[in-house]
Amino acid sequence: MYIAPDRPDAASLYGRIELAGRVENADPHALVMLLFDELEVAMLRVRRAVEQGRVATALPRAMDIVQALRMSIDHQRGGDLAASLSAVYEEALAHLVLGAQRRSAKRIAHAQAMIRDIADAWRQIG
Numbered sequence: 001m002y003i004a005p006d007r008p009d010a011a012s013l014y015g016r017i018e019l020a021g022r023v024e025n026a027d028p029h030a031l032v033m034l035l036f037d038e039l040e041v042a043m044l045r046v047r048r049a050v051e052q053g054r055v056a057t058a059l060p061r062a063m064d065i066v067q068a069l070r071m072s073i074d075h076q077r078g079g080d081l082a083a084s085l086s087a088v089y090e091e092a093l094a095h096l097v098l099g100a101q102r103r104s105a106k107r108i109a110h111a112q113a114m115i116r117d118i119a120d121a122w123r124q125i126g
Contacts, residue, residue, distance in 0.1 A: 029126050032072060036119035039065040043115065046100055047108040056100040066093045066115075088114060 042065060045058035070089045075082045092114040099107030 032069070032122060033126065035065055035069055036115070036122060039069070039115060040112070040119070043096065043108065043112050046096065047105050047112065050100060050103050050108060051105045053103070059097070059100045062096060063093060066096070085118070088118065
């Protein structure tokens with residue numbers, strides 16, 4: 001028996017349904033935490049692909065999530081802190097993209113560490 005390439009496997013489908021349920025029931029703080037969780041997975045996939053000499057197919061997803069996090073910043077209420085946070089996201093994104101382009105797992109790991117620091121701080125706020 002085989003699974004047609006255009007049909008998701010059961011685990012993938014379950015994961016999407018489970019994530020959709022978590023999103024529907026989440027408050028704004030929890031939604032940002034979900035983004036951090038998904039970004040961690042995507043960035044790990046990018047780094048592993050680079051380490052194994054494969055194409056980093058998870059890169060667009062990781063980039064989209066970083067952009068979503070940047071767009072969620074309230075610059076009017078956040079002032080200088082919001083501007084600094086936006087700059088950190090931009091720098092992490094640059095390390096991620098350059099790391100994938102130049103096959104540098106070290107750059108990607110640096111981006112992961114930057115995002116992890118923000119995610120850890122966000123968890124502590126919750």
